[in-house]
Amino acid sequence: MADSQKQKLINLGVDQLADALLELSHQSEAAADLIKRLTVAPKDNIQRFKKKLSAIKSEQNFYHWKNSRGFLSRIERLLQDLEAGVTDPLSGLELVRSFYEADSKIFEQCDDSGGGVGEIFRYTAKDLFAKYAALCEDKKKVASIMLELNQNDGYGVRDAVFENAADFLPEAVIRSMITKLQNRADNEKVDHAKRHYFHLIETLARQIKDAELFEQTRKASWENLNPVAYLDIAQVYLESGDTKTATTWLNEIPDKDSFHSYQKNKLLAEIYTQAGDQTKLAELLHQKFETCPSSNSLSELLDVIGEEKREAVITKQVSRILEQSAWCESNAAFLIAIGKMDEAEKYLLKRANQLDGNYYSGLLPLAEKMELKHRHLAASLLYRPLLTSILDRGYSKAYRHAVAYLEKLDQLAPSIKEWQNFPDHQKFKDQIRQKHRLKRGFWGRYDDKA
Secondary structure, rough: OOHHHHHHHHHHOOHHHHHHHHHHOOHHHHHHHHHHHOOOOOOHHHHEEEHHHHHHHHHHOOOHHOOOOHHHHHHHOOOOHHHHHHHOHHHHHHHHHHHHHOOOOOHOOEOOOHHHHHHHHHHHHHHHHHHHHOOOOOHHHHHHHHHHHOOOOOOOHHHHHHHOOOHHOHHHHHHHHHHHHHHHHHOOOOHHHHHHHHHHHHHHHHEEEEHHHHHHHHHHOOOOHHHHHHHHHHHHHOOOOEEEEHHHHHHOOOOOOOOHHHHHHHHHHHHHHHHOOOOHHHHHHHHHHOOOHHHHHHHHHHHHHHHHHHHHHHHHHHHHHHHHHOOHHHHHHHHOEEEEEEHHHHHHOOHHHOOOOOOHHHHHHHHHHHHHOOOOOHHHHHHHHHHHHHHOOOOOOHHHHHHHHHHHHHHHHHHOOOOOOOOOHHHHHHHHHHOOOOOOOHHHHHHHHO
């Protein structure tokens, strides 16, 4: 489509395109800016960048996040002017540096709740810095600019230029930077500034795969290590090829710590894969599958133990699920995903009194899938708590959803011949009408559509 439109524009001819662009420039500041950028000399674009940056720094306006799009566009365009004008990489670095040094003026002029301005510093400007740093022959000068720029980072965006330093600096220069940063940290009295330097050292240590340095720095930076630190340190040891030490650090995380178990098991799987330990990898994936059965965890397990064991694994897991008394959405979702609809329906009907409609993001997909498979009793028992949770809370903003759920129950009811031990649709409907008779906002919507 894009290629076709491009060809059509080419076919219009130069004169017609030029006229169209000029007409557009009268309607759009961005278009006028683009035309200017394309038609002036590189040195003029540099002057345009400097002039625009100076204007922003001296401006007194404040932009609320709701109307900050124009301000955001201005910042993006001044960086485009910079890129269009740079002919010498060292000059480009200095210009990007001047942009970063204006961070306080820029952030103080806007409410960056949407994060757009921060993203320009952390991505667009960072990429420009890396581009010129890679082309610059004087790598020590590049390092010096980075260190000088990061003597102050009050808004937490200048450290972005360190994130891919290994792509444009040799290891010897990076180690020299680390030494200087360590000296700064040792002489710093303010805790948050000291931690800033430690963070930069960690960033560089990880890139040169110096796991021991990363570990030492994390210990110096954090008063007490916790599972997040254990995971970070283990990750860096793994990236450096030291799977044994990585495992040691992961073992510091208690088995009962379920909050960090996902990331821990992910790293352990990488370790066992690197080490070629299929036995431990299979044990880990078995445990993961039994704890949280899903199509993905099943596939991961079968990739290691063999597809021929699919039925045996599924049969065992289905039995485990049906033996558990507590309701678990992921168990129900798994049974449906593998096509065990009889078992899924049995699982749901036995635990229907445990369903909580407040967790609509989990129940609604299950209800829709049960309905699709013509398991209308099970679907109704899922739609009911979705409806009653809204009415119980008196959440008027969601009444339109509640009305849709009740209408769905009306539609499903005629096809349900056996309600087992559950109230039939009319009885259920009478109960909620009696209990919520004063919620006129809901009943008015429903009765109007009936």
